[in-house]
Amino acid sequence: MTFDEAFRRLIGHEGEYSNDRRDPGNWTGGKVGVGTLKGTKFGIAANTYPNLDIKNLSLAQAKQIYKKDWWDKLGGHGLHSAITFQLWDFAINAGKSRAIMELQQVAGVVADGIIGSKTIEVVNSLDLNDVILSLTAERLKFYTSLSKWPTYGKGWTNRVADNLKYAVQDN
Template structure:
C-alpha cells in the first residue's frame, strides 16, 4: 500500500476543524482546561502539535505531517501492508506506542511499544487474517477501557468497522 492510499483512507475518518472543549487532545497541554484550546483538524491535534496553526491547516500540510511524523516513523517495514495500514491508523488515533503494544499483545511478544525483529517475526509467523482480527480486538478493548468511550466511543467503533472493511479488501 502506498502512503497516498493510506492517507486517502485516513482522511475519510478524520474530519475538518473541531474545537470540542471536552476532548483533551484539543488542548495544548493534553488535559481539558489546561493550556490553550486550539482544536483538531484532519486528526492533527493541539496536544501533539501545540505550535501548529491548526485552524488554518491545509490538507496538503496535514499530508506532509502525516508522512514525515507518522508514516515514516511507524517502523512497520517488513509487515504486510494490511497490517501496516491498520497499525498506522490506530497509532494516529491512540498514539504510536499504544498501537504497537496492542499489536505485540495480539501476537504474543513483549509489549514494549517498539517494532523490532522479534515483533516482525512474530507477526509474519501468524496468519494475516488472525493478526488483523486480533489487532482489531485489542483496539476495541483499549477504546472501551477509556472513560471517554461514553463520549467518543461511537465514532471510534465506526472507524474500526470501516477499517475492518479495508482489512477484508487488503488481505
C-alpha cells in the same frame, strides 16, 4: 499499501476543524482545560502539535505531517501492508506506543512499543486475518476502557468498522 492510499483512507476518518472543549486532544496541554484550546483538523491535534496553527492547517500540510511523523516513524514497513495500515490508523488515533504494544501482545512478544526484527518476524509468521482480528479486538477493548467512551465511542467504533472493511480488501 502506499502512503497515498493510507492517507486517503485516513482522511475519510479525520474531519475538518473541531474545537470540542470536551476533547483533551484539542487542548495544548493534553487535558481538558489545560493549555490553549486550539482544536483538531484533519486529525492533527493541539496536544501533539501545540505550536501549530491548527485552525489554518491545509490538507497538504497535514499530509506532510502524517508522512514524516507517523508513516515514516511507525516502523511497520516489514509487515504485511494490511497490518501496517491497521496499525498506523490505530497509532494515529491512540498513540504509536499503544498501537505497537497491542500488536506485540497479539503476537506474544515483549510489548516494548518498538517494532523491531523480532516483532516483524513473529507477526509475519502468524495468520494475517488472525492478527488483524486480534488487533482490532484489542483496539476496541482499549477504546471501551477510556473515560471518553460514552462521548466518542460511536465514532471510534465506526472508524474500526470501516477499517475492517479495508482489511477485507487488503488480505
